Every structure is written in C-alpha cells, then in structure tokens.
Amino acid sequence: MAHAAEHEYTTTGLSNRKMLMWVFLGSDCLFFGALIATYMVYRGQSLVGPYPVDIISVPVTTISTFVLLMSSFAMVQALAATNADNKRAIVGWLLATAFLGSIFIGFQIFEFNSFKNEGLTLAGNLFGATFFTLTGFHGAHVTLGIIWLLCMAVLGAKGRLGPGTALDVEILGLYWHFVDIVWIVIFTLLYLIGGFDAGPVALPGG
Amino acid sequence: MATITGVIPRPTTYAGVWGWMTTIDHKRIGILYGLTAFAFMLLAGLEAGVIRMQLVSAENDLLGPARFNQMFTMHATVMVFMVIMPLSASFFNFIVPLAIGARDVAFPRLNALSYWLFLFGALLMHVSFLVDQVPDAGWFSYANLTEKPFSPNRALDFWAIGLLILGTSSVAAALNFVVTIVNMRAPGMSMMRLPVFVWMTLITSLLLVLAFPVITVGLIELTMDRNFGTHFFIPSEGGDPILWQHLFWVFGHPEVYILILPPMGIVSEVLPTFSGKPLFGYPFIVFSGIVIGIMGWAVWSHHMFTVGLGPVANSVFTITTMLIAVPTGVKIFNWIGTMWRGAVEFTTSMMFALGFVALFIVGGLSGISHAISPSDFQQQDTYYIVAHIHYVLFGGSIFGIFAGVYYWFPKITGRMLDETLGKINFWLLFIGMNLTFFPMHFLGLNGMPRRIYTYSAEFGWENLNRLASLGYIVLFVGFLFFMYNMWQSRKSRPAGHDPWDAPGLEWSISSPPPVYNFAEIPQVEGRDQYWIMKAKAEAAGTPLTEPEALIDVNTVHMPSPSYWPIVTAAGVALIGGGLLSHYAISFLGGAITMMGVIAWSNEPTVAPSDQH
Numbered sequence A: 001m002a003h004a005a006e007h008e009y010t011t012t013g014l015s016n017r018k019m020l021m022w023v024f025l026g027s028d029c030l031f032f033g034a035l036i037a038t039y040m041v042y043r044g045q046s047l048v049g050p051y052p053v054d055i056i057s058v059p060v061t062t063i064s065t066f067v068l069l070m071s072s073f074a075m076v077q078a079l080a081a082t083n084a085d086n087k088r089a090i091v092g093w094l095l096a097t098a099f100l101g102s103i104f105i106g107f108q109i110f111e112f113n114s115f116k117n118e119g120l121t122l123a124g125n126l127f128g129a130t131f132f133t134l135t136g137f138h139g140a141h142v143t144l145g146i147i148w149l150l151c152m153a154v155l156g157a158k159g160r161l162g163p164g165t166a167l168d169v170e171i172l173g174l175y176w177h178f179v180d181i182v183w184i185v186i187f188t189l190l191y192l193i194g195g196f197d198a199g200p201v202a203l204p205g206g
Numbered sequence B: 001m002a003t004i005t006g007v008i009p010r011p012t013t014y015a016g017v018w019g020w021m022t023t024i025d026h027k028r029i030g031i032l033y034g035l036t037a038f039a040f041m042l043l044a045g046l047e048a049g050v051i052r053m054q055l056v057s058a059e060n061d062l063l064g065p066a067r068f069n070q071m072f073t074m075h076a077t078v079m080v081f082m083v084i085m086p087l088s089a090s091f092f093n094f095i096v097p098l099a100i101g102a103r104d105v106a107f108p109r110l111n112a113l114s115y116w117l118f119l120f121g122a123l124l125m126h127v128s129f130l131v132d133q134v135p136d137a138g139w140f141s142y143a144n145l146t147e148k149p150f151s152p153n154r155a156l157d158f159w160a161i162g163l164l165i166l167g168t169s170s171v172a173a174a175l176n177f178v179v180t181i182v183n184m185r186a187p188g189m190s191m192m193r194l195p196v197f198v199w200m201t202l203i204t205s206l207l208l209v210l211a212f213p214v215i216t217v218g219l220i221e222l223t224m225d226r227n228f229g230t231h232f233f234i235p236s237e238g239g240d241p242i243l244w245q246h247l248f249w250v251f252g253h254p255e256v257y258i259l260i261l262p263p264m265g266i267v268s269e270v271l272p273t274f275s276g277k278p279l280f281g282y283p284f285i286v287f288s289g290i291v292i293g294i295m296g297w298a299v300w301s302h303h304m305f306t307v308g309l310g311p312v313a314n315s316v317f318t319i320t321t322m323l324i325a326v327p328t329g330v331k332i333f334n335w336i337g338t339m340w341r342g343a344v345e346f347t348t349s350m351m352f353a354l355g356f357v358a359l360f361i362v363g364g365l366s367g368i369s370h371a372i373s374p375s376d377f378q379q380q381d382t383y384y385i386v387a388h389i390h391y392v393l394f395g396g397s398i399f400g401i402f403a404g405v406y407y408w409f410p411k412i413t414g415r416m417l418d419e420t421l422g423k424i425n426f427w428l429l430f431i432g433m434n435l436t437f438f439p440m441h442f443l444g445l446n447g448m449p450r451r452i453y454t455y456s457a458e459f460g461w462e463n464l465n466r467l468a469s470l471g472y473i474v475l476f477v478g479f480l481f482f483m484y485n486m487w488q489s490r491k492s493r494p495a496g497h498d499p500w501d502a503p504g505l506e507w508s509i510s511s512p513p514p515v516y517n518f519a520e521i522p523q524v525e526g527r528d529q530y531w532i533m534k535a536k537a538e539a540a541g542t543p544l545t546e547p548e549a550l551i552d553v554n555t556v557h558m559p560s561p562s563y564w565p566i567v568t569a570a571g572v573a574l575i576g577g578g579l580l581s582h583y584a585i586s587f588l589g590g591a592i593t594m595m596g597v598i599a600w601s602n603e604p605t606v607a608p609s610d611q612h
Helices: A016-041 A058-083 A087-117 A126-157 A163-196 B016-021 B026-055 B065-099 B108-130 B155-183 B196-228 B241-275 B282-298 B300-307 B311-339 B348-371 B373-379 B383-413 B419-445 B462-491 B529-539 B564-580 B583-602
Strands: none
Touching: A016 A126, A016 A163, A016 B155, A016 B196, A016 B241, A058 A087, A058 A163, A087 A126, A087 A163, A126 A163, A126 B196, B026 B065, B026 B108, B026 B383, B026 B462, B065 B108, B065 B155, B065 B196, B065 B241, B065 B383, B108 B155, B108 B564, B155 B196, B155 B564, B196 B241, B196 B282, B241 B282, B241 B300, B241 B311, B241 B348, B241 B383, B282 B311, B300 B311, B300 B348, B300 B373, B311 B348, B311 B373, B348 B373, B348 B383, B348 B419, B373 B419, B383 B419, B383 B462, B419 B462, B564 B583
16 A cells, blocks of 8 residues: 555656655745744844853754754665665664754753753844744754654564655655755854854844 | 554545545535635625725714724635635636546645645634634734734734634645646646646646745744744834735735636636637746746835835836736737637626636736836825725636636536526626726725725715725625526536537536546647547547546545544644643644544555455
8 A cells, every 4th residue: 555656657757745745845945944034134133132142052053963964864874775675774774863863852952941041032032032933943843853753663663664665765854854954054044154143233234 | 553543444435524524536625615715705795895884984983993904804814815715726626637637636635634724724713703803903914013012812813823724724735736737647748738727726836835934934923922922023122023024925925926827727718718719829828927926026025115125125126016017918918819810709707707807907007007116105005005906806816716617617516507697797796896996096096095994074085985885785796696696506407518618628528527537547639638639529520429438436446535634634723723722722733633644644545445
C-alpha cells in the first residue's frame, strides 16, 4: 500500500508528494521571509534594553548551529542507507538526526531561558518580540521535524523502510534541510550581523 | 497495525449525511464548497442590505455607529474570504480534474481537509455574533485601531484566528491544485493545451501559496500584540502600524488577483463556447495571466499612497500599477476578438460573461484613475473606492462566477436551468448592480467618505444614496429569481452530456459525471479536445451523440472515504477556539489534530475491503 505511490503515473515523472513538499517549502519561504522582514524593519528600533549586544552569545549559538548542520549530514546518510536497504543504518541515522536536532532544541531552550533571566521578554521591547517570534517559529519547525523523524525511525525499526519507500525518507529530508537552511539565514542575520547591535541603531533612511 | 485505524473501521458508505462528511470525491467537495459559499453570500448580502437601509436617508438612526462598523467589516470579510474565494474553489474542485482528464485531485483527503477547515474557520468567526463581539475594524483592519486599547473585546481575535484557519484551508487547497494541474494531466495534455480556466486556477493557486504566509505572519503578530503583550504595531513602544499595512497589502494585492483570475478563466471558457469558435489569442491570454500573477506582487503600495511613503515610492507604484493594466487590457481585446465574427448565442451564461467584460472595464477604468497617486489623494477612503471595488468584485468576480454557474450547472446536476428565469436574473443583477454602485462614483467625488454610519442632509448626498439603496432591492429580487431557478431545476428537463456543444473534456462524459469521471483516461490531441473529437467523428460519418459509456464502478480503483480530514479540521478549529476562550480547549484540539494526522498517515489510500 505504501508502495503504491512508487508506481503512480504522473505527467512530469516527479512524484506528487515530492512536488507537494517543494511547493509547500516555497510557501514556507514566504512565511519566514515575512518574519525575517519584521525583524529587519525593527532592527535597532527598540526603545529600551536589553539590546542584542547585552545578551547574544555568538560562540554558544555557533555550537548549536554546527550541531544542526551535522544533523543534515546524518539525514543525508539516512537516505543513503534507505537506498542501500541497510535496515540498521536507516534507524541509526534517523535517530542520530533526531538526536542532533534535539540538542539544537536543547540549546534553544537554554538560550531562551537565560535571555528571559537577563530581562529579554516578548513584551519588553521590539528586539525581544521579533527575536522570540522568529526563532520560536523556527524551533517549532525543528520540533515538528524531530517528531516526524522519530515516527519514521519507528517505521524503520519495524522494517518498513527500504528502497521501495525511499521517497518517504527523501521528502522528510527535503523538509529537514530546508529548516536547516532557514537557520543559516537566521543565524547570519540575528547573530553574526545583528548580534552586536547596542542600543537604537541609526539605519540608512531610518 | 495496532493503531486507531485498526480499531475504527474505514467508512465505506457513499450515501446520506455520513457519506458527505467522509467524502473525498472532488465533485462532492466542489458542491459542498459551492453551497456553503452561497449560504455565506446570502448572509453577507443581508449585511449589505442593513448597510443600505441605514444610509437610505440622512441622519438615520436605524443602526448605531458600532453596529454599522460590524456590518461593513463582516460584509467585506465574508464576501472576500467566505464567498468569492470558496466559490472559485468550488469550480476548481468540480471542473479542474474533469478538464484535465483526471480521476481526482492529487491528494483527495487533503482536499476534504481544505473544505472542512474552511467551514469550521468561517463558523468560528461567526461565533463572534453569538457573544456579540463582532469584528468591526474594516476588512483590512488597520493597526493600531486593532490593538487592545482601542479594541478591547475579543472581536479582533475572532477575526484574526478565523482568518488564520481560513488561510490554512486556502493554502492546503492551493498546494493540492498546483500538484494536480502540473502532475495529473491526461496524456497529450501539454501545458499549452490546458483550458484557460485551468491555467488561471494554476496561477491563482501559486498566488495563494505565496501570498497567504505573509498575511499569516501579520495575523500572528497582531494576535501576539493583543494576547501576549508584544508591541509589533504599537507606536508608543517603537512599533510601526505601517508595517501591518505593508504585510496586509503584500498579501492583499495578490489576493485581488486571486479573486479575479478564476472568473477570468471561466469567461475564457464561456465566450468561445457561445461564439462557436476557439479562444482568440490563447497564448496571449495565458501569458497575460502569468504576467498579472507576477506583477501583482509589485503594486501593493498603491493601497498606501496617502500614508506618506514619499514621492519616489508613490511614483514607482503609480508606474507599476499602470503597467499591470496592460495584460488585463490584452485579455479584454482577446475576448472581444473571440466573439468577432463568431456565431454568438445569447444564453444566460454568455450574457453574464458579456456583463463581466463590460463591468470589469468600468472597474478597470476607475482603477486607473486611482493608480495615479495625486488623483488617488482625492479618492482615498471615499465612496469612489467603494464603487471601484464593487465594479471589479461584483461586476467582475460575481458576474464571472454566475456565468460559470449557468455554464456548468447542467454538468454538475444533469438538469438545465431555465433560460427565461436566467435572463430575468441577469437583467435584474445587471441593472441592480449599476443602480447600486454607479452613483457611488459621484458620491465619492463629492466627498462622501466610506465607512461613515450617517451623514448630514446639507451635503446633498441623500438622493444618490436613495438610488443606491433602491438598486439593492433590485439585486435582492435578482437573487430571489436565481434561487427559484435553482429550486425549480430539480424538475426541469435533463441536460444531456453536452448541451452547449462545448470544447472541454468535461463535456465528453455523462451529466452528472460518474464517480470515476473517465472510464478510460482520454488521449489529448490538441486544445479544445472535445471539439476535435466531435469534428473527427463527424468527418468519419459517425457523429458523437452519446457520452462516454458508463462502466462498473467496482472495476475502478478509487480512493475510499475517510473520517480523518473532518476530525483533523475539527481539531484545528478547537485549537483556534481555545485561543479565544480557554487554553485547555486548545490542548484538546491539538491532541485531536495529532490523532487525526497520525491516523491519516497510517490509513491506506484504498480500504482493504475495496481492494481487488
């Protein structure tokens, strides 16, 4: 039954579900685009602190970013194992991906908590509102991905993943890599570029 | 498998209410969309009636200002999100798979989910009437009027959360139609052989997929401002209400094309059929549609000329707005070219299509007049804008949709609508529409602001307002004729499979179509495939008089009905309802959604009992 999708006729030859995921990711681009735009518009517009320079720690988040990137590597391995029909490696790499994703989420929980303790809240200033909204929705995407990975790992443990169902793993991989790429954009803008803002920033034209 | 799907048996019935609730047949979902949207149209029409009653005379005190605000807000919100969009979706659902020679959409259960999300989201927003906290900030609900200090009750939360659910529904449906149209075409149906209606569906779906996330972010930020203490749109804390306007209109302008492109597609089917010749300049119409879809993203700030974005921004958006009129003009000339020297047949459907072209030109011309930003300073927020939007959305979208109803009704039900009643219906709507909305041009230029609940007699606006209210009565009677026409059709003569000698594949099968649509997936040889088939048969001396023969339904593998779309949609609606009342309900809704999704993904597409 799950194999039926492999044999379906489509006009382009691309599977329907894979195309659905691509179009959905296009939609999600605009979602994150609008959130990022909100952050950029309000960059340096907070009237009161804490400001990014007061609380953002680039080294700590560099570690969690590295972990998330490594999870993409594990995801690639999971797909390779699925195509190679290596049942144990499939489960192993799926769990590794989920584990690395969970470490990233752990870092995020730690970060949110310590920021809160240093006075950054949703209601406190615009930096808090935009930061928590954007990274929070990203974290929600990662969390959903982890749940999905774990569900797939269960299927893998039951021996139901293999070359015939590689598409299921591939679509999950598309989602997971997309969420990683979004994080690279967020990390660049919020940490590497915006992380050193101290106080209101005079922007060109602003 | 030891999951819920193993415990609850798969629904197998196609009959009765239960059959409709678990249906995943695109034709039934199309009918559900159409009937639901029509019910909301009557509701929003009554709201318009209340507005016209209030404005019929100066210093009228039928409604207070608060109630009046609720009426125009809900009238517009319902008409845009719960009437025109789902009516278009109704045609997408019913017609697109038939027109491309497919047995269903790519994701039948996702399609059912879209419908139930639409229904529950719309109902959730209308719960606001029961608790008398009705949204009242206008259909674009500008910040910071929408913030807690100025709108302290739950009204705007109902609005925002209702729209979030409706948006989810639209995006899910649009994803489905993009994949269906790109990937489910019959062999030989290349992109440049697609019926124009299908093309417009594709462009509209892509616009939906890309535009709705932007308003979603705006609505999330508004909801957070109102409930979690953020200050996205509150200037005293550094927030910027103008950001809401940008987010709204970056979505809002593509949305305008989401509302008009499907009716343009319908008209592009109706005009060739009743002119007896193929659409003139097919590639031009298609590429104009694509250009409109792309350029629709570059004009949003023409809604914001008076905000003070500066002369450069205003000039740029003036120019882009003028440019987008070009592809629309191209289409109009092609439609006229289609009729030129054709054997024009004045059926009701054709008359609505002609009405569409004529009234849309009027709306387009007033649109150009406020594309020019200095001129727009005079027109902004006056009844001139109200006149414009009703010429493009009533004269345009609704007339196009009526053309589609009269055109495809025989296919959908197997019965003919009465042509005499139809013509009375058309003329009443045409006259009523012009009586109601044409005077608004003058009212606007005479300075009457939109959204005021009353006005002083000294302004001299009373006579034109009376005329507009009289027009409403004509429209009302027109709708009564339409409903009577629908009602009497149950006893009218059977339509046959091809009452109009139409070009589309949908006319090659019986009316109403069998559950599997095509007994044999057609091989497409060109544009207007059914005309080609009929001409070939004619040349061979064996004219096609019968639809494709029916086959035993049990020999066709069709996806089985499913409970999970409606369960999942109910879960999502409960999440939204919980945000408006108690968070506990949200958690319950979340659990139900989760259960629905897991059960859904464990459910085989075809029930074991149906496998052969």
